[in-house]
Amino acid sequence: MMIRFLVFSFFFIYNLISSQIIAGEYSPIESKCKLNLKISSNNHYIFSINKKKKMEGIVKISKEDEGLYLNFDHIGVSFDNDTIYMQNSGNAMNPYIHFKECDDMYIHLAKKINLENMYSAISNKKKSTHFTDSQIENLLISEPITKNNVDMYNNLAYHLSCTKNGNQQAINILTQVTNKFPERVVAYLNLADNYWNLGEKEKAVKNYNMYISLMKSQKKDLSRIPQSVWERIK
Template sequence: MIKHFVLIITLSIFLSSCAKPSEHQEKGRHNSNTKSISKLQNSDKENQAPKVVIEGSDLIVFYNNKKTVYKNLVVNEMSVSTELIQTNNTGFSLLYEQNASLTKIKEKYNFIYSDTGILLIDKEIIKFGQDGLMINRLYIDNFNMLNKTYENLQSLGAELPDNFEQASSSMSIYDSKNIPFATQNFQYSTEDLFISYPDVKDGDINISNVESANNQAFNLEKIGANQQSKILLEQIIRQFPDRIVAYLNLADVLWKIQDQNQAKINYTKYLSLMKSQNKNLSKVPQRVYDRIK
């Protein structure tokens, strides 16, 4: 009887020790769970979409887990109003509308996000009044937005001419050196274009200075404005199909935006034109050969 009792007690102790994890096991399990949670949190941070909000007169930008405040960029008063236009995860726009005079004015500033802060890509200004309608686009390079106000933005392109039109609706396009290189035509009346702007359908871009256009597209790609660069380069190739370097630049942009198939097509076209026009093949970048394999 005593033997049976001892056997039962021993068995109970053994089963109890098996069911209870050791302190080492508990720590290991806790550390494993902590690591899993940490990985999820880091993943959430990495995948966090950029965000921009308005607080009073300030623009607040959240990008790469960093908050940056741009002061005095928002103006809402009797004569001027500001609208934030969220475009996509790569950028946004600010639209200012002025109604104080007989000539109505809208100014649109297009930005992209970057590791160094928001970058101003271009400025569009459209005016409508008794003289008709004018609209300009000016590309901007190396404009640091820190400590900039609405007044600083307004001064950009102030020296460009106001070419008012009564009948047609076309935009004059300038590079960052204030050199005109293209026009863009719209299928709207002058009044309808102003009222609808910026929600208007893009018209064809007619390039008059291909070198300036190509240089501007290249500059856009360098700062990460790949979609804007792509649009210009596609127009260059459509109008100047023998412009060899445009195929290389477009291929690089397409590669950056993960469109490898189209990138390979343009790398191949670039290499083909280099050969057919008897260009120096030693100038072909090695990445061209690497990426068309």
């Protein structure tokens, strides 16, 4: 009896946690398809195209070695790192199509995420966290950089630069930061470091020089300039 209770408790907690992980709104990555998906915390889902409901129901969740497997009625998909991987159509040997409005054979749906949640996730997990370019682009559109959130964006860019292949994403954010706040000293240092890590030394040196110039014009303590900056601009 106790073993049965423990097994039941395990699966209950597992499904509860999984439901919280997958809950959210999803949109396509690098696709012209206007397919969107919303999953509630009770596992109720709605697929829609151009805001028109296409199908809804209760998603079933199961565990795979490399992540979660989700079953939307007759559509099975993989879930990993806040992204849903779906094969939308088959081939000559196995012809089928789930959403005829979409020409793509494969559709990737990324969870929409706000700035605070993204920063929290990456600052806690750091190198193990990954966000797609589309997620970063959508974030910058949905939550433009302002004086109220520029610190968090700057910190987000720093943490992105510590992840695998995160330098270009950090550059995309920091470029917008410097465009909107051209007097923000530390942004130029971070921008230069990311260019340097990508091997774009000319752009790196340009931003290092801008960083030094602003440090001087704003009468900041020049001793705080990292030694690596002086070495890289020689």
